Amino acid sequence: MDENTTTELPRGVRLEDVHGTPAVLVEIAACTAVIHRDGAHLTSWVPDGEDDVLWTSPDAVYAEGEPIRGGIPLIGPWFGPGRDGRSAPAHGWLRRRRWDLVSAERFHGWADEDADVVHSDSVAITLGLVDDDPAGDGISAQVHFAIAVDHLQVRLDITAGSAPLELEAALHTYLSVGDVRATRLHGLAGARYLDNLQDLRELTQDGEPQLTGPVDRVYDVDGPVTVHDEVLERDIVITPKCSTRTVLWNPWSDGAAHLSDMPLDAWQQFLCVETAVAKDGAVHLEPGQTHHLQARYEVSSR
Numbered sequence: 001m002d003e004n005t006t007t008e009l010p011r012g013v014r015l016e017d018v019h020g021t022p023a024v025l026v027e028i029a030a031c032t033a034v035i036h037r038d039g040a041h042l043t044s045w046v047p048d049g050e051d052d053v054l055w056t057s058p059d060a061v062y063a064e065g066e067p068i069r070g071g072i073p074l075i076g077p078w079f080g081p082g083r084d085g086r087s088a089p090a091h092g093w094l095r096r097r098r099w100d101l102v103s104a105e106r107f108h109g110w111a112d113e114d115a116d117v118v119h120s121d122s123v124a125i126t127l128g129l130v131d132d133d134p135a136g137d138g139i140s141a142q143v144h145f146a147i148a149v150d151h152l153q154v155r156l157d158i159t160a161g162s163a164p165l166e167l168e169a170a171l172h173t174y175l176s177v178g179d180v181r182a183t184r185l186h187g188l189a190g191a192r193y194l195d196n197l198q199d200l201r202e203l204t205q206d207g208e209p210q211l212t213g214p215v216d217r218v219y220d221v222d223g224p225v226t227v228h229d230e231v232l233e234r235d236i237v238i239t240p241k242c243s244t245r246t247v248l249w250n251p252w253s254d255g256a257a258h259l260s261d262m263p264l265d266a267w268q269q270f271l272c273v274e275t276a277v278a279k280d281g282a283v284h285l286e287p288g289q290t291h292h293l294q295a296r297y298e299v300s301s302r
């Protein structure tokens with residue numbers, strides 16, 4: 001299914017150009033969302049009654065082949081410069097491809113009165129990438145988004161082609177925060193991490209990390225992480241599945257000054273908490289084998 005599709009999309013889902021490039025728009029009472037086909041890149045998820053949970057740069061570049069600054073960049077099949085330290089482009093090619101829309105489904109909410117649970121309306125969207133591996137090894141990928149008012153779930157499936165693969169991948173999520181300096185974290189205390197600002201020096205996290213300067217760390221953490229936002233007065237819980245690492249990144253003022261696709265002060269408005277298989281947490285895939293990297297995001301206002 002692509003932009004020329006004649007297949008009917010469910011009500012609340014439509015294809016439209018956003019910033020001049022093709023996107024899938026979700027507009028249901030429960031939430032709105034925007035997924036660009038370039039990079040299969042979710043740039044916005046606004047649950048009803050909330051501010052956008054994702055931060056996307058007002059200076060982001062939208063063009064085929066260009067990564068978008070913000071939202072959820074899909075990183076792979078390598079992370080940063082890769083395990084060999086010289087793979088290019090940085091963070092792999094998944095985010096530089098135009099993905100095809102594979103399916104879009106709408107699920108209507110229902111109340112499970114016995115269990116006293118209300119399931120809200122949701123949309124499930126899948127995009128795929130085939131025959132796009134520049135190395136010719138036939139690596140393919142699919143991403144599944146489940147989008148609702150109370151959660152967003154993203155699952156990136158990467159399948160090795162004809163050769164074995166040491167896979168690195170990440171959901172490089174830019175969470176929107178009121179002020180990163182007034183943000184507290186929970187879930188990283190005591191973990192071993194590699195500090196990318198100190199040549200990947202191995203360190204142990206003493207207490208929870210304090211956000212007082214640039215951070216670029218690969219934590220040996222595969223469990224839930226909570227971001228407490230003292231300005232927007234809300235908490236975002238990220239629950240990973242089939243990950244091995246959690247990457248924490250914010251360039252702060254000096255780092256942001258080198259990034260042409262974000263305003264100078266914009267580093268204050270986001271925190272990247274990335275669900276990953278990266279560095280010494282890469283996973284080995286035999287030809288044809290698939291890895292499912294997943295994160296669930298839940299937001300609650302206080």
Ligand SMILES: O=P(O)(O)OC[C@H]1O[C@H](O)[C@H](O)[C@@H](O)[C@@H]1O
Nearest residue numbers: 080090091196216247248249272
């Ligand atoms: O600017 P990008 O290529 O999107 O990368 C942004 C950042 O991504 C990750 O978090 C890496 O750990 C950082 O080293 C990198 O600077």
